[in-house]
Amino acid sequence: MPTYRDEAVVLRTHKLGEADRIVTMLSRRHGKLRAVAKGVRRTSSKFGSRLEPFMVADVQLYEGRSLDIVQQAESLGSYGADIALHYERFTAANAMVETADRLNDAEATPEQYLLLVGGLRALARGEHAARSILDSYLLRVMALSGWAPSFGDCARCSRPGPHTTFVAQMGGLVCEDCAPAGSARIAASALDLLRSLMAGDWSRVDAAAAADASAASGLIAAYAQWHLERGIRSLAHVEGAR
Numbered sequence: 001m002p003t004y005r006d007e008a009v010v011l012r013t014h015k016l017g018e019a020d021r022i023v024t025m026l027s028r029r030h031g032k033l034r035a036v037a038k039g040v041r042r043t044s045s046k047f048g049s050r051l052e053p054f055m056v057a058d059v060q061l062y063e064g065r066s067l068d069i070v071q072q073a074e075s076l077g078s079y080g081a082d083i084a085l086h087y088e089r090f091t092a093a094n095a096m097v098e099t100a101d102r103l104n105d106a107e108a109t110p111e112q113y114l115l116l117v118g119g120l121r122a123l124a125r126g127e128h129a130a131r132s133i134l135d136s137y138l139l140r141v142m143a144l145s146g147w148a149p150s151f152g153d154c155a156r157c158s159r160p161g162p163h164t165t166f167v168a169q170m171g172g173l174v175c176e177d178c179a180p181a182g183s184a185r186i187a188a189s190a191l192d193l194l195r196s197l198m199a200g201d202w203s204r205v206d207a208a209a210a211a212d213a214s215a216a217s218g219l220i221a222a223y224a225q226w227h228l229e230r231g232i233r234s235l236a237h238v239e240g241a242r
Contacts, residue, residue, distance in 0.1 A: 003062040006030050007076060009117055010055050011097040015041070023051050023070065025059070026100050026116060031108035035061050035068040047073040054080040054093050054120050077117065079124035088238075089123045092134040095234035096120065099141060102228050107145045115140055131238060132205050135217055136197040138224045143198070147171075147227045151195050154178055164188075168223040190215040 008025035011032075016022050019041045025033045040048035050057045051070065056077030061068040083089045100108075100116050119137040123130060142148065150172030152161045157178055165179040166172060166186045173191075174183075190212040196204040197216065208216075225231050 003060060003071065004030070005058065005060045006033075007113070008033060008057060008059050009077075009097075009100075009113065009120065010051055010053050010057070011101045012053055013037075013051065021051070022067065024101060026108055026113050027059075028110050028113045031105050032101070032103075033061070033068060035059075035070050036064070037070040037073075040070075050075045050078075052080050053097060054083050054124075056117055056120070077121060077124075079120045082124040082126075083120070086126070086130070088130040089126070091234060091237040092130040093120060093123050095134055095232055095238055096123075096137050098232055098234045099138065099224065099228070102230075102232070103141070103145060109144065111144050112141065115144065128202055128206060129213075131217055132197065132213065134238065135220045136200060136205070138220050139194070139198045142224055142227060145227075149173075149194075149198075149223055151191065151198070162188075164191075166191075166194075166219050168219065168226045172223075186215065186219065187212065190219075194219065 006027040006029050008027040011024045011026055014022045016036060019039050021037045021040050023035055023037050027033050037051050039045050040051055050073040058074045058076055059070055060072040061070055083093045096116060096119055100112065103112065115137065119133055122128060122133050153159060154163060154173065154175040155171035156174050159175045161173060163173040163175050164185045165174050165183045167174050167179060167183055189209065193205065193208045193212045193216045221235050
């Protein structure tokens with residue numbers, strides 16, 4: 001059977017039999033993959049530790065009838081240990097890989113892979129607040145999937161901004177005429193933070209007030225979960241982790 005190689009980040013694993021695991025990965029060139037890693041739960045396994053969640057590896061697989069088989073795995077990024085040492089990093093990383101796993105196969109592009117790897121690397125190194133890294137990832141991953149929120153013109157009627165009401169179900173900022181009754185307004189400083197998270201302007205993100213960070217996180221979580229059409233369970237453990 002044909003074999004192939006690719007770079008991949010491990011999203012999740014499931015036990016299979018007594019010693020095997022099914023590994024779900026987001027790869028650089030082949031999209032999402034589900035493959036059997038035989039014998040990785042044995043202490044003698046040569047690459048079991050390289051196929052744990054949050055790890056990035058160069059994997060060689062061969063095509064099976066229903067699931068591919070992992071033949072080799074060489075570590076490219078050992079982020080799992082550093083992430084697991086810190087609760088806020090661990091919960092943020094779980095939310096990121098869960099989001100990546102929820103995306104359709106057609107949306108699993110090289111850009112999605114690079115974005116996730118970059119986010120996990122930043123978490124492992126503690127480059128910024130864990131919640132900020134997660135929020136930036138969620139905004140960018142939505143944009144790469146074709147769901148970029150509007151932070152300028154009205155998302156519904158395209159009326160030029162500035163606007164002060166953000167409605168996740170409508171696609172972002174909306175004007176007063178389009179906003180549903182009772183919609184909450186967003187402060188200008190929190191809106192600036194949303195734009196900075198999308199742009200990766202980390203000097204502004206790191207200097208943001210706690211109240212603005214909390215408001216932005218709530219809007220981002222609502223927006224991402226609305227477009228994924230179901231909740232991101234890991235987000236429940238992230239609240240207050242910033």
